[in-house]
Amino acid sequence: MYESDTFYDLCDRMGVLVWQDFLFACAGYPEDGPLYEEVAGEVRENVTRLMHHPSLVLWNGNNECVWGFWDWDWKPGLDGRNWGWRYYSELLPALVTELDPTRPYWNGSPYSGDPELHPNDPRHGNVHIWDVWNQEDYSHYANWNPRFVSEFGFQGPPNWSTLSRVLEPADLDLQTPAFLQHQKAGDGTGKLQRGLSAHLPQPVSHNPHAFATRLWADVRAERVQDVSMRRSTLTRVSSVPDLRGLLRRR
Structure with a gap:
């Protein structure tokens, strides 16, 4: 979740480092229609709001969505439909690069750094x-x-x-x-x-x-x-x- 300004202010003062997830978790998300624009607006608003906090050390694209696509039997049900990868690989990194270029972005948690590798490979990424x-x-x-x-x-x-x-x-x-x-x-x-x-x-x-x-x-x-x-x-x-x-x- 995106916490309140008070939360990030306290983390700044106390030296607590924040790994900030974008709000995608444990599910597939359609990339079509109004949702895509809503996601872009939400991300733009919150990156702009939070980017000045030194406690924020990383933007993370999703929690277990890529892993879910690989291992949780989604593929037959999706039947070729999109499931969110465009958010994590295109939209989110583009907005972070535009709005907060000094802070790193990572596609997901877990993620191995390469879409061809299993996302939960202990030899790569997280x-x-x-x-x-x-x-x-x-x-x-x-x-x-x-x-x-x-x-x-x-x-x-x-x-x-x-x-x-x-x-x-x-x-x-x-x-x-x-x-x-x-x-x-x-x-x-x-x-x-x-x-x-x-x-x-x-x-x-x-x-x-x-x-x-x-x-x-x-x-x-x-x-x-x-x-x-x-x-x-x-x-x-x-x-x-x-x-x-x-x-x-x-």
Whole structure:
């Protein structure tokens, strides 16, 4: 999203660097008709508004749209129709070059820098690592040696005090309908249980102590992420370049 002026002012003062996405995420977008002109107007307005902020270090064309086109079975449904690539490869870079030429533009996140390369190739550009959350144990982070990680993470539960305020005591169980109503990730509870069961016994009750134990495991998963990624900055594996940075999704 485009934040308020106050947000960017605070980032300027506090030395917080902003990776600014344009507002395309996890979907295909038509390039025809009035939408194209609306996008151009929105981008022009916000680049002009934000370009003077030193905290803004990069304009990013989209989040997971190019990756989605490659790997999420869109192509049969599109049946040859456009899906947004013209925005990321033509319109957005042209407007950034015109309005804010000193600041870099990157086509997407993830993106490998070449439309002929897989967008989530760890040897090129930036990658998103979600195989751990979706399929693998968190120790699998040690097998990655990407150039730049722009998104990765592991779901963590809310504070126990928050859950206690919004749920009845009888509903404080991972499998109750009321609890699952607050779980927005597809099979999120199953992924949590699968990811943590190899490291901790299943709690016999859902009380603050058991919940804190599960939270500790989430913290440990993030610790493994950090250690593995930082180690990649010091280790060169065959011809793969060293890791140069990472951003964790919160």
